[in-house]
Amino acid sequence: MAATDIAVVGYAQTPSVRMARESEVQLLVPIVSEALARAGLDRREVGFTCAGSCDYLTGGPFAFVSNLEAAGAWPPISESHVEMDGAWALYEAWVRLQHGDIDTALVFGSGKSSPSKPEEMWAQQLDPYYLAPLGVDPASLAGIQARALLDSGKATERDFAEVVARNRRNAKNNPNAQVAGDYSVEALLEAPYVRAPLRAHDFPPISDGAVAVVLARGDRARALCDRPAWIRGLDHRIEVHQPGMRDLTSSTSTTLAARKAGYDGGPLDVIELSSTFSPQELILREALGLAADANVNPSGGALAANPVMATGLVRIVEVAQRIVEGSAHSGLAHATGGQVLQHNLVCLMEGD
Amino acid sequence: MAEQCAVIGIGQTHHKKKRADVSIPGLLREAATRALEDAECTWADIDAVVIGKAPDAFEGIVQPELFLADALGGAGKPMLRVHTAGSVGGSTFIVGAHLIESRIHERVLAIAWEKQSEGNAQWGLAGGRGRGIGAGGAFAPWIRAYIEKTGAPEYIGWQVAVKDRLNALKNPYAHLHLPDITIETVKESAMLWDPLRFLESCPSSDGACAVVLTNEANGKKAAKPAAWVAATAVKSELGQFPGRDPVRPQAGVECAHDVYTQAGIGVPRQEIDVAEIYVPFSWYEPMWLEGHDIAGPGEGWKMVESGDTEMTGSFPVNASGGVLSSNPIGASGMLRFAEAALQVRGLAGEHQVDGARTALAQAYGGAAQYFAMAILRNHPA
Numbered sequence: 258m259a260a261t262d263i264a265v266v267g268y269a270q271t272p273s274v275r276m277a278r279e280s281e282v283q284l285l286v287p288i289v290s291e292a293l294a295r296a297g298l299d300r301r302e303v304g305f306t307c308a309g310s311c312d313y314l315t316g317g318p319f320a321f322v323s324n325l326e327a328a329g330a331w332p333p334i335s336e337s338h339v340e341m342d343g344a345w346a347l348y349e350a351w352v353r354l355q356h357g358d359i360d361t362a363l364v365f366g367s368g369k370s371s372p373s374k375p376e377e378m379w380a381q382q383l384d385p386y387y388l389a390p391l392g393v394d395p396a397s398l399a400g401i402q403a404r405a406l407l408d409s410g411k412a413t414e415r416d417f418a419e420v421v422a423r424n425r426r427n428a429k430n431n432p433n434a435q436v437a438g439d440y441s442v443e444a445l446l447e448a449p450y451v452r453a454p455l456r457a458h459d460f461p462p463i464s465d466g467a468v469a470v471v472l473a474r475g476d477r478a479r480a481l482c483d484r485p486a487w488i489r490g491l492d493h494r495i496e497v498h499q500p501g502m503r504d505l506t507s508s509t510s511t512t513l514a515a516r517k518a519g520y521d522g523g524p525l526d527v528i529e530l531s532s533t534f535s536p537q538e539l540i541l542r543e544a545l546g547l548a549a550d551a552n553v554n555p556s557g558g559a560l561a562a563n564p565v566m567a568t569g570l571v572r573i574v575e576v577a578q579r580i581v582e583g584s585a586h587s588g589l590a591h592a593t594g595g596q597v598l599q600h601n602l603v604c605l606m607e608g609d
Numbered sequence: 610m611a612e613q614c615a616v617i618g619i620g621q622t623h624h625k626k627k628r629a630d631v632s633i634p635g636l637l638r639e640a641a642t643r644a645l646e647d648a649e650c651t652w653a654d655i656d657a658v659v660i661g662k663a664p665d666a667f668e669g670i671v672q673p674e675l676f677l678a679d680a681l682g683g684a685g686k687p688m689l690r691v692h693t694a695g696s697v698g699g700s701t702f703i704v705g706a707h708l709i710e711s712r713i714h715e716r717v718l719a720i721a722w723e724k725q726s727e728g729n730a731q732w733g734l735a736g737g738r739g740r741g742i743g744a745g746g747a748f749a750p751w752i753r754a755y756i757e758k759t760g761a762p763e764y765i766g767w768q769v770a771v772k773d774r775l776n777a778l779k780n781p782y783a784h785l786h787l788p789d790i791t792i793e794t795v796k797e798s799a800m801l802w803d804p805l806r807f808l809e810s811c812p813s814s815d816g817a818c819a820v821v822l823t824n825e826a827n828g829k830k831a832a833k834p835a836a837w838v839a840a841t842a843v844k845s846e847l848g849q850f851p852g853r854d855p856v857r858p859q860a861g862v863e864c865a866h867d868v869y870t871q872a873g874i875g876v877p878r879q880e881i882d883v884a885e886i887y888v889p890f891s892w893y894e895p896m897w898l899e900g901h902d903i904a905g906p907g908e909g910w911k912m913v914e915s916g917d918t919e920m921t922g923s924f925p926v927n928a929s930g931g932v933l934s935s936n937p938i939g940a941s942g943m944l945r946f947a948e949a950a951l952q953v954r955g956l957a958g959e960h961q962v963d964g965a966r967t968a969l970a971q972a973y974g975g976a977a978q979y980f981a982m983a984i985l986r987n988h989p990a
Binding site for chain 1: 611632633663664665666667668669670671672673675676677678679683684685686687688689690691692693694700704707708710711712713733734842843844845846847848850858859860863864975976978979
């Protein structure tokens with residue numbers, strides 16, 4: 258039985274932009290400082306640090322090594338790194354905090370998509386024997402998923418456009434969003450297909466960005482934060498890789514992760530989903546059993562800002578921030594990895 | 610009070626320059642299947658998979674664990690991918706142990722691998738740029754500094770190179786089997802990065818290593834003896850800054866003392882029976898003996914010279930043949946942990962050190978800046 262007295266007590270994120278002038282570590286330094294400052298914690302007091310990033314985004318092996326500078330690793334620190342979204346770095350830190358010998362942790366996730374050609378790079382994420390040689394990119398796979406969803410009768414192209422319009426409208430209140438504004442569903446539906454049945458607005462923006470989180474346990478969390486965002490459940494599950502072996506119109510791993518995290522399907526004040534393509538929001542809503550009027554992606558979600566390797570951890574921050582600031586009591590954050598929702602993480606949070 | 614973690618299954622591949630007979634999933638399954646058989650478990654018994662490897666650029670696949678999920682029975686389970694440079698095999702073991710110690714899972718498969726023949730490791734190590742100096746080129750100046758500082762004779766490096774290769778003759782999984790190696794052949798081999806000669810350097814290998822970790826109750830009722838995780842620690846420091854001592858990195862010192870304290874070890878040289886230490890270049894054996902306070906300043910090379918670190922010596926180091934005999938980079942760290950565990954289980958076969966009850970496992974990476982260590986015992990705490 259995992260501890261339920263670990264909380265988010267500090268956080269900071271950069272705005273998402275198409276191309277940041279700063280290097281990845283330069284993006285991280287100020288937000289790591291800001292997150293620690295918000296928690297009132299000196300970096301030398303941090304018990305464990307964990308980062309999430311991707312070598313390939315930066316275009317060089319060991320890219321994460323320079324990010325160590327953001328943690329200020331001198332004197333030496335207890336530290337680890339996952340080649341995954343920062344949400345999984347938070348998972349590793351959360352596991353480490355269960356031991357009880359330390360009571361604080363620093364987590365960060367960062368990614369700059371601007372130096373690479375994402376459509377070429379992410380094609381290398383697929384099975385190197387059977388799929389990568391086809392050169393199929395994430396948008397094409399998402400198109401296949403969207404088509405399957407339409408064919409199943411679970412959604413229409415209008416539903417996709419409504420997801421986009423709502424997320425972009427929500428993003429107007431998010432200073433870190435990259436894409437925001439009022440768009441009519443009719444106008445969106447007139448846009449040409451890019452990967453039929455997906456249009457350009459069904460895709461996430463290409464973003465550079467970073468996010469940092471401070472975790473604390475028990476009394477330390479209460480001392481560092483007036484309203485800690487307690488992590489009541491945290492779980493992640495993967496599915497088979499081959500898209501042809503999965504029902505792309507559902508997300509069984511999200512359903513399973515939510516159940517293991519202890520989510521009972523009850524009402525929540527805020528839900529943040531890493532739906533990087535608009536149809537995925539519909540799939541995830543169904544997988545989680547959310548009500549039609551659920552408050553999904555008040556930040557605008559991944560369709561408004563998609564700093565890959567930080568996107569999932571940003572979802573956790575967006576929920577935690579609302580709990581810490583008092584505008585929400587309960588929430589759920591979701592992160593994803595791989596193509597067409599292969600790997601999914603669910604983080605259930607609530608205030609005191 | 611954390612749960613006790615037991616190592617009940619260990620598997621590794623036959624390491625080779627090029628495992629052309631297997632795909633990447635095939636390579637991993639070879640190690641994983643052996644670990645499951647050793648633990649007398651099936652895939653269904655595994656609750657979660659932790660997987661580690663060095664940079665994705667070595668094979669040219671972004672986050673390969675995503676496609677490897679199928680071969681590793683990952684579907685429906687949590688799967689975590691660790692990457693901490695050369696120490697990653699050790700870190701992966703430790704993340705797996707944490708999942709047991711925190712009682713989140715009952716049985717975890719931790720696996721680390723590299724199939725270096727799929728790409729060009731020298732290019733990868735150079736940060737994906739040309740004109741790289743390679744790992745040997747990066748470490749050679751620090752090795753020279755060690756020799757300068759301690760006055761160690763040049764044959765110390767040759768001695769380690771011979772010892773580890775002779776040990777590897779007793780390890781059927783080792784990549785290099787060089788029965789004819791002598792001090793003379795090492796001395797006469799080509800100079801790669803002064804003072805490192807060809808035979809003082811690790812090979813480039815394809816290979817994988819897997820362990821099955823479980824809790825105290827399962828560890829006690831396992832068919833074969835378990836290895837018990839008495840202590841784990843990870844420490845990192847920046848790779849370069851004014852005043853850094855790269856010969857004796859502070860992160861390595863602190864990581865060692867962290868595991869000694871957790872395991873209640875006061876005098877490591879006396880209380881540790883056997884060590885598996887990441888020695889990719891011969892000189893790192895005496896350097897880590899001093900860098901982890903097993904030997905005093907300037908005393909590490911004397912332990913090598915006197916034969917203390919041989920299998921029959923008072924402090925055997927790398928009875929398996931070590932990284933000098935097999936180096937699938939991402940797996941090399943976990944191989945140290947697995948070989949240390951085999952020793953305390955008494956299951957190391959021909960390279961078993963008699964009476965090994967307490968073992969040190971160590972892996973390091975980056976610019977000698979990432980450390981992962983564990984103390985393994987033949988009994989629970």
